[in-house]
Amino acid sequence: MDRLKVVIPKLRIALKAYEATLLNNSCQQILQAVKGENSLKVIGPVPLPTKRRIYCVLRSPHVNKDAREHFEIRTHKRLIDIYKATETTLENLRNLDLPAGVDMEIKNV
Template sequence: MKIRLQIKAYDYRLMNQVCDKICSIVTLTNANLKGPVPLPTRRKIYCVLRSPHVNKDAREHFEIKTYKRLIDIQNSSLQTIDSLKQLNLPAGIDLCVNFI
């Protein structure tokens, strides 16, 4: 059974910690691991007027970056799946699991 994990976060340091936890769990259960593969970072830029009524020339730009990683797990067992279910993820981490 092949499992594909896609991890998304706004903070790359937090995401790297979660990737390290997942990699250590998978290696302890003797499953094959590919990754974490860094996917392209998505940048979303918002433009806001500084003044509520006038001065359209005065603007501020805000940016949100979404970081992504991809991890493939091959030859997984029930022990691997159970240990991944028990993993506590911090706030700000989005984990998408696909069984292929």
């Protein structure tokens, strides 16, 4: 018996990373994995605003309250939308081997 092809109307992939180069390489890997199917429409990667978290630390505790150091962590984000995705597209995305510093979240919107 033939298996019915389930079409997912829209997939949204949200990517986060501390390094922009890792994030851009991961976006290219995702686009290559999705590129094989002709019926898909892919929008992205759309860059979202970078979040900056600044931490203030005392240089020497107990003395010199005025001596402080500032550190920051930048979180880069990208969005990729895939329209008319199939089960094989979703399976290809799950089998991707992304670098350790990249967080990928797939939502069915």
